[in-house]
Amino acid sequence: MALRVAVTLGLPDRLREPATADHLATELEASPVGLELLLSHLTTLGILDSTDEGFHTTDFGETLCTDAGNGLTNFLHLDMAGGRSEMAFVELRHSVTTGEPGYARHFGADFWTDLDRNRDLREQFDQQMVQRFQQTLPPIVANYDWGRFASIVDVGGGNGTVLAAILDANEKTTGKVVELEPTAAAANKRFAERGLDSRAEAVEGSFFDPLPAGAQAYLLADILHDWDDDHAHRILARCAEAAAPDGRVLILEAVRGRMSTTAFDLAMFVIFAGRERRVEEFETLAAAHGLALVTVTDVSDERCLLEFRRVS
Incomplete structure (x- = not known):
């Protein structure tokens, strides 16, 4: 979830240029305490590094940038089709016990209805399919x-x-x-x-x-x-x-x-x-x-x- 929030906030791209937690909190209108905790954890994960100038994206963290060409932004961003859909996993127990999709329970509509309602989600889903076949x-x-x-x-x-x-x-x-x-x-x-x-x-x-x-x-x-x-x-x-x-x-x-893989089966x-x-x-x-x-x-x-x- 730390990675998902980082991508949703655009941190890997933004921190190609170093910035302090306080500066970023003002820029993003975020909690200074909460953002500093997230940045510190991303540093532990190797996504960011911390220097006297502030936090900045590592070479490893570059894989999460929007221009990395690997589709990870779509799969992680909480407001894009891939990342949004994987939030259905919080309803995994419901799906396992009832056989029903967790997506509809979590979002109030099934996946396809969600796409019909939101053109951006449909375009993101189409791009996700392109990435999967690339x-x-x-x-x-x-x-x-x-x-x-x-x-x-x-x-x-x-x-x-x-x-x-x-x-x-x-x-x-x-x-x-x-x-x-x-x-x-x-x-x-x-x-x-x-x-x-x-x-x-x-x-x-x-x-x-x-x-x-x-x-x-x-x-x-x-x-x-x-x-x-x-x-x-x-x-x-x-x-x-x-x-x-x-x-x-x-x-x-x-x-x-x-x-197939068992993880994708569950998805x-x-x-x-x-x-x-x-x-x-x-x-x-x-x-x-x-x-x-x-x-x-x-x-x-x-x-x-x-x-x-x-x-x-």
Whole structure:
């Protein structure tokens, strides 16, 4: 929590230039006593150093600066999508005993309603998704034969980061992203900036509603783990009904017991009431919609790709 408060107050950035606790307290309109206690603890943690000139950010503390490029600001800042969502962990006992998300109990609305109410949170969440894929996109693109699909629909594909990378590497493939506004507009902007607007477009819509029909592949990248089984069934049903007769449904996620971590499993549960699933659980979900598992491919250190085909 000390790190979260430090990032929320902007201390790592501000203290690239030394300042005393009293000076900072005036500048931030903070308690001089409380702020000095926080700064001292951050010094113990190695985030700050204390000199005659005051406190200043260490090389280690630079990892918490907004321009560090590692996404930590989003995950720690108490007013941004990542940091805000992790406050749901104070309701972990509630989630464990009831099976319900802690987020809604803590904030009075579920995560997705919160995003709908606050455009800044939605933009921060979209950026968080970009950051999560940033390091793993090259192996994801390289370790699966995306080029055999003439058309791909990226269902809930955010601002188009994943689809753009796939299309960049496969010049004969076209694609669509299905997303809510304003994320769909951001995806179209990305496609235009990458010179892909002749082969890619984003259409406004929800994955609980009918999807663009007839594509050869429907991609769900980090989607199903955000939802409980009832909602996962609804999403898979839309993919199955939209897919071409020889179409595929592709689930790209961490798989429990194979790629996932226990900490992230808990996060999915307490924030969304979702979870990382085992291969057999995906098979059971998909079978209800006439989908049979074809292959499971380890495409990165963090994610597997499960390919399903229509059988009915």
